[in-house]
Amino acid sequence: MSKLLQPAELGLELKADNAIVWHEDDLYLLDQRLLPQRGAFLPLRSLTEVAKAIRDMVVRGAPAIGVTAAYGLVLAARERYAESPIGWFELMQQDFDQLAAARPTAVNLFWAIERIRGLAQGLDGNPEGPLLAEARRIHAEDIAANRRIGDLGADLIRKPTAIITHCNAGALATGGYGTALGVIRSAHAQGKVERVYADETRPWLQGARLTAWELVQDGIPVSLMADGAAAARMREGGIGWVVVGSDRIAANGDVANKIGTYGLAIAARHHGVKFMVAAPTSTIDMGLTNGGMIPIETRASDEVFSCGGQRVASEGAHAWNPVFDVTPAELVDAIVTEKGIVLKPDAGKLARLVQKG
Ligand code: MRU
Numbered sequence: 001m002s003k004l005l006q007p008a009e010l011g012l013e014l015k016a017d018n019a020i021v022w023h024e025d026d027l028y029l030l031d032q033r034l035l036p037q038r039g040a041f042l043p044l045r046s047l048t049e050v051a052k053a054i055r056d057m058v059v060r061g062a063p064a065i066g067v068t069a070a071y072g073l074v075l076a077a078r079e080r081y082a083e084s085p086i087g088w089f090e091l092m093q094q095d096f097d098q099l100a101a102a103r104p105t106a107v108n109l110f111w112a113i114e115r116i117r118g119l120a121q122g123l124d125g126n127p128e129g130p131l132l133a134e135a136r137r138i139h140a141e142d143i144a145a146n147r148r149i150g151d152l153g154a155d156l157i158r159k160p161t162a163i164i165t166h167c168n169a170g171a172l173a174t175g176g177y178g179t180a181l182g183v184i185r186s187a188h189a190q191g192k193v194e195r196v197y198a199d200e201t202r203p204w205l206q207g208a209r210l211t212a213w214e215l216v217q218d219g220i221p222v223s224l225m226a227d228g229a230a231a232a233r234m235r236e237g238g239i240g241w242v243v244v245g246s247d248r249i250a251a252n253g254d255v256a257n258k259i260g261t262y263g264l265a266i267a268a269r270h271h272g273v274k275f276m277v278a279a280p281t282s283t284i285d286m287g288l289t290n291g292g293m294i295p296i297e298t299r300a301s302d303e304v305f306s307c308g309g310q311r312v313a314s315e316g317a318h319a320w321n322p323v324f325d326v327t328p329a330e331l332v333d334a335i336v337t338e339k340g341i342v343l344k345p346d347a348g349k350l351a352r353l354v355q356k357g
Helices: 047-055 062-083 088-100 107-120 128-156 180-189 206-217 227-236 261-271 347-355
Strands: 020-023 026-030 041-044 161-165 193-199 222-225 239-244 248-250 255-258 274-278 324-327 334-337 340-343
Touching: 020 062, 020 128, 026 062, 041 047, 047 062, 047 088, 062 088, 062 107, 062 128, 088 107, 107 128, 128 180, 128 274, 128 334, 128 340, 161 180, 161 227, 180 193, 180 206, 180 239, 180 274, 193 206, 193 227, 206 222, 222 227, 227 239, 227 261, 239 261, 255 261, 261 274, 261 324, 340 347
Parallel strands: 161 193, 161 239, 193 222, 239 274, 274 334
Antiparallel strands: 020 026, 026 041, 248 255, 255 324, 334 340
C-alpha cells in the first residue's frame, strides 16, 4: 500500500469537507476506513488504484464515489495518452469497464463515467487538462447541489425536532456538505435540530465512525444507537423526521440505500414519523422503472462475522450480507434534490423533476 499522508502534508486541515483532494497532479483520498481514530490520506496514481479504493471502501457514499471516479479517469487518460497519443480513447474503454465493476449499486459511479466518456470522445490532443476541468466541475456541482438540497430539506422541517439518520450521507459521502447531513446541517443552523439519533450502521459502522464524527465536529448533538433501537426510539416520541441519503432512486421513486433503511421507513410510517430522502438528481436512474431492478451489492460474509476487525461470530454460522435495500416509494414522504422537492414520489412527478433545467 502507498504511504499515507497527514493532512498538513497536503496543506489541509482534517475536515470532512476535505476528503477528496486533487493535489499536484495526483488524487488523494481521506481513508474513511481509519476514521475517526486517524485522519490520513491515501495517494492514488492510477485508475487501478482508484477502482480498488472504491471497492475497498477507502471512499464510500454514492456522490463521493462519482466524484472520485471522475478524478480517477483523469489519471487513466494521462496514462493512456502517454501510451498512445492517437489511440488513447480506445484504450480507455478498459478503464471505464474496470471502474464500472468496482461497486454495482451507487448509480453516481456510472453517471460520472458516462459524463467523462461523453466529453473524452470528442477531444483532440492531450485530454488531461479538459478532463481535469470536468472532474473539478462535477465535484463543485455536487457541493452546490448539496447546499441547495440542505436548504430545501430544512424548509420541510417546520419546527424543532429530533431526527434519525442512517449510514453516512455527510460531507464524507459526497463532494462536500452532505445530502442527509446537509439537510441536518442547514436545519441545525435554523435552530430546528434538537438532536440527531444516528444508527451505528452495521457492519461497516458508517454511523458510528463517520456520521458521529462529522456531527461532533460541527457541534450538532448526536446520540448513537444500535440499528435495532430505532423503532423503540420512535415509540418514545419526539422524532419528527428520518432523513437519509440514497445510492440509486428508480424512476417510480423506489429508493436504494444502506441496508436497514427499508426497516427504518416501515417503522417511521408505523409511528407517524416523516421519511425524507435527500439526494442529487445524479442519483436518479430513469432507466430503471422500479426498485426491483436496482442491482444490490452483496459483500463478503466476513464483514458480518467480525466487528472492529475482531471475529465475533460463532464458527460454522453462515452470513447474508446485502449492503443495500430498497424502500418502496409509498413509504417515502419526500425526495429532496437540487432541482426541487417531490412529495409522495411517483413516476410522473420524478419525470417532471428530472426534466427541469
Ligand atoms: O456502502 P456505502 O458506505 O457506500 O453506502 C453508503 C450509503 O448507503 C449512503 O447512505 C448513500 O450512499 C447516500 S450518500 C450521500
